[in-house]
Amino acid sequence: MASAGTWLRPAAVYALVALLLLWTVAPVAWIATMSVQPEINYVSVPPRLRLEQTSLRWYAATLAEPEFVSALRTSAIVSTATMLLCLTFGALAAYPLARLNVPHRNLYLSLSIVARMVPAMILIIPMFLLLRNLRMLDTHLGLIVVYTAFLLPYVIWMLKNFFEQVPYALEAAARMDGCSRLGALVRVIIPVTAPGVVATAVFAFIGAWNEFLFGLILSTRVAVPVTVKLSSLVSTTFHSDTSLVAAAGMLALLPPVLLVFVLNRFIVRGLVEGMKY
Amino acid sequence: MSRVELRGLSKRFGPVHAVRDVSLNIPDHSFVTLLGPSGCGKTTTLNMTAGLERVTQGDILLDGVAITAWAPHERGMAMVFQNYALYPHMNVYDNMAFGLKLRKFPRAEIDRRVKEAARMLGIENLLNRKPKELSGGQRQRVAVGRAIVREPKVFLMDEPLSNLDAKLRVQMRAELSKLHRRLEATVIYVTHDQTEAMTMGDRIVVMKDGFIQQVGAPLEVYEKPVNVFVAGFIGSPAMNFMEGILRREDGQYYLDAPPMKLPIPPQKAAEYRRLGEYIDKPVIFGIRPEDIDDTELIANPNPETTVVANIEVVEPMGSESYLYATVGPHSFVARVDPHTSARDGEPHRVTLNMARVHLFDKETERRIE
Numbered sequence: 001m002a003s004a005g006t007w008l009r010p011a012a013v014y015a016l017v018a019l020l021l022l023w024t025v026a027p028v029a030w031i032a033t034m035s036v037q038p039e040i041n042y043v044s045v046p047p048r049l050r051l052e053q054t055s056l057r058w059y060a061a062t063l064a065e066p067e068f069v070s071a072l073r074t075s076a077i078v079s080t081a082t083m084l085l086c087l088t089f090g091a092l093a094a095y096p097l098a099r100l101n102v103p104h105r106n107l108y109l110s111l112s113i114v115a116r117m118v119p120a121m122i123l124i125i126p127m128f129l130l131l132r133n134l135r136m137l138d139t140h141l142g143l144i145v146v147y148t149a150f151l152l153p154y155v156i157w158m159l160k161n162f163f164e165q166v167p168y169a170l171e172a173a174a175r176m177d178g179c180s181r182l183g184a185l186v187r188v189i190i191p192v193t194a195p196g197v198v199a200t201a202v203f204a205f206i207g208a209w210n211e212f213l214f215g216l217i218l219s220t221r222v223a224v225p226v227t228v229k230l231s232s233l234v235s236t237t238f239h240s241d242t243s244l245v246a247a248a249g250m251l252a253l254l255p256p257v258l259l260v261f262v263l264n265r266f267i268v269r270g271l272v273e274g275m276k277y
Numbered sequence: 278m279s280r281v282e283l284r285g286l287s288k289r290f291g292p293v294h295a296v297r298d299v300s301l302n303i304p305d306h307s308f309v310t311l312l313g314p315s316g317c318g319k320t321t322t323l324n325m326t327a328g329l330e331r332v333t334q335g336d337i338l339l340d341g342v343a344i345t346a347w348a349p350h351e352r353g354m355a356m357v358f359q360n361y362a363l364y365p366h367m368n369v370y371d372n373m374a375f376g377l378k379l380r381k382f383p384r385a386e387i388d389r390r391v392k393e394a395a396r397m398l399g400i401e402n403l404l405n406r407k408p409k410e411l412s413g414g415q416r417q418r419v420a421v422g423r424a425i426v427r428e429p430k431v432f433l434m435d436e437p438l439s440n441l442d443a444k445l446r447v448q449m450r451a452e453l454s455k456l457h458r459r460l461e462a463t464v465i466y467v468t469h470d471q472t473e474a475m476t477m478g479d480r481i482v483v484m485k486d487g488f489i490q491q492v493g494a495p496l497e498v499y500e501k502p503v504n505v506f507v508a509g510f511i512g513s514p515a516m517n518f519m520e521g522i523l524r525r526e527d528g529q530y531y532l533d534a535p536p537m538k539l540p541i542p543p544q545k546a547a548e549y550r551r552l553g554e555y556i557d558k559p560v561i562f563g564i565r566p567e568d569i570d571d572t573e574l575i576a577n578p579n580p581e582t583t584v585v586a587n588i589e590v591v592e593p594m595g596s597e598s599y600l601y602a603t604v605g606p607h608s609f610v611a612r613v614d615p616h617t618s619a620r621d622g623e624p625h626r627v628t629l630n631m632a633r634v635h636l637f638d639k640e641t642e643r644r645i646e
C-alpha cells in the first residue's frame with residue numbers, strides 16, 4: 001500500500017493541475033480556434049475543423065474596423081495611465097503606511113478596502129452623476145480617474161506589504177547617504193522591491209483592461225474601452241460572423257497576455273518567492 | 278574637526294522611555310563605544326545622533342552647532358549597520374559611490390575615492406560584484422568602504438561586527454581600530470560586546486534602561502565600576518558578587534560572609550572614603566575571576582583570605598582554566614593557571630586577592646564612595 005501511496009499523491013496532484021488548466025485554458029483555446037476557422041466548421045455538431053481552411057482574415061477584418069481599433073487604443077491609454085497613477089499614488093500612500101508612525105494606520109487601511117466592498121452597481125449612478133457634473137463622461141480621463149479610484153486600495157495594500165519587507169537599515173543607509181525619504185523610496189525601496197512593484201503594476205493594468213461595467217455606463221462613443229466594444233460587436237457590426245467576434249476577443253486578450261509574458265520572471269518572483277536581501 | 282555633544286537627550290516611543298537624559302561629550306578624533314545589553318537605548322541614541330530618529334527632548338551639537346532638527350544627510354555623518362544594509366540592486370562600486378553621486382561629486386573624484394577606499398580595505402577585485410555574491414566579511418568591508426568614501430565628520434557604527442563569525446570578528450576589530458587611527462575620524466560605536474568596547478574604544482559609555490551608567494576609559498571602567506551593573510557587565514567571565522556584613526575590629530575592616538571572614542587591606546579600605554558608614558551593615562562585594570587564585574600555584578598565599586572551595590566544574594580553556602566553585606552559600610568563578618590540580622566535585626584551596634575587592638552599597642547597588 002505504501003508504494004501505491006507514493007505515486008498516487010503526485011498523480012492526483014498532476015490530475016488536479018491538468019483539470020485546472022483545462023478549465024482555464026480550454027475556453028481560450030476554443031476562441032482561438034474559432035478566430036481562425038469559418039463559422040460553419042465549429043457550429044456544426046460535431047465540429048469539423050479543417051486545417052486547410054485556417055485563415056487570419058477575420059483578424060484582418062477586425063483590425064480594419066476603425067471603431068474597434070479606437071477601442072483598443074482607448075483601453076491601452078486608459079489602462080496604462082491607470083497603472084501609472086496607481087503606482088505613483090499607491091507607492092506614496094503605501095510607504096508611510098509601511099514605514100512611518102501614522103496615527104490610525106489600520107483604520108485607513110480598513111476604510112480603503114471597505115470602499116471596495118460596496119458593489120459597483122450601487123456606485124455607478126453617483127459616479128455617472130459625478131462625472132457628468134465634471135464634464136468627464138465619455139472621456140479617457142473620466143475612466144482613468146474612476147479605475148484608479150477603484151484599483152488604488154488593492155495597490156496600496158500590495159505595495160505596503162512589499163515595502164514592509166525591506167529592512168529598515170537599507171532605507172536608513174540611503175538616508176545617511178543623502179536621500180530624502182522620497183529619494184530613499186524612489187532610489188532604493190522601489191528598485192529593491194521591483195518584482196513586487198511590477199506584479200502590482202500588472203495587476204493594476206489587467207484590472208483596468210478587463211473592466212466592463214463602468215466603461216459601459218460612463219462612455220458612449222469617444223472613450224469606449226475594448227471590453228465594451230466587444231459586447232456591442234456581438235450584437236451589431238459583426239452579428240453575421242462569430243469568427244469576427246472571436247478574432248476581436250483574441251485581439252483584446254493579447255495586450256495583458258503579452259504583458260504577463262514579458263514580465264513573467266518578475267511577477268513570479270514578486271508573488272511567490274518573496275524578497276531576498 | 279568634529280566634536281559631538283549630546284545634551285539631555287531623551288527619546289520616548291509611546292509609553293516606552295528608550296533614552297533618558299543622556300548627556301555626552303565626544304571629542305574630536307575619539308573612538309567612543311556605547312555599550313549595554315539589548316534594549317538599553319544605545320542604538321536609539323546612535324540613531325538620534327544620525328538623524329534617523331527624532332529627538333523627544335534635548336539637543337545634539339556638532340562642533341558647537343545645534344543639528345538636532347537636521348536631516349540625516351545634512352549632518353555629514355556616515356553609518357555602518359549591523360546587517361551591512363548594502364543596496365542589493367547595485368554592485369559594490371555603485372554601493373560605495375551612491376552617496377557621492379547624490380552629492381553631485383565629479384565622476385573622477387568619485388572614482389578616485391572609491392578605488393582608494395577599496396584598496397585600503399582589500400576589496401578592489403570585488404567592485405563589480407553584487408552584494409549577494411559576497412561573503413559576510415566582504416559585505417562588512419563594503420559597508421565600511423561606503424562610509425569611508427564619504428569622508429564624513431563622524432562615523433557611526435551600529436554593532437558592525439556582530440554578524441561575523443568569531444575569527445573574522447577579531448580580525449575586523451583590529452582593522453577598524455587601525456582604520457580609526459589612519460582616518461583620524463571621530464567614531465561612535467555601538468556594541469553589546471564588552472570585549473569590543475574594551476579593545477577598541479578610547480572611552481566606554483555603559484548604558485542600561487536608557488540611562489548612562491558610567492563614562493570612562495576602558496581600564497577606568499574596568500577598575501572602578503560605579504555600580505554592580507557595570508561591574509558585572511564588563512569583564513569576562515563576569516565579576517563575582519557575594520554578600521557580607523562589613524565589620525571593623527581593632528581598626529581592621531573585615532567582610533563577614535560566613536563561612537568566610539575576609540580582611541580588607543588598609544590601603545584598599547582607604548580608597549573608600551565613606552566605608553565607616555557601612556560598619557555592621559550588609560554590603561555587596563565583588564571580586565573578578567582573575568583575582569581568585571589557586572593557592573597551590575601562587576607564592577606566599579595569604580592564609581587569611583584562603584578558603585576551601587567546593588569545585589563544581591573545571592573548564593580548561595587552554596591558556597587558563599575556569600573553576601566554578603562554591604563556599605557555603607556563595608558561588609564564584611576563578612580564572613586560574615591551566616596547571617591547576619583542581620578536579621570536578623573535589624574541595625580545593627583558593628585565595629582571594631582582597632586588595633582588588635570592589636565594595637557596593639546593598640540597597641543602591643552603587644559603589645561605596
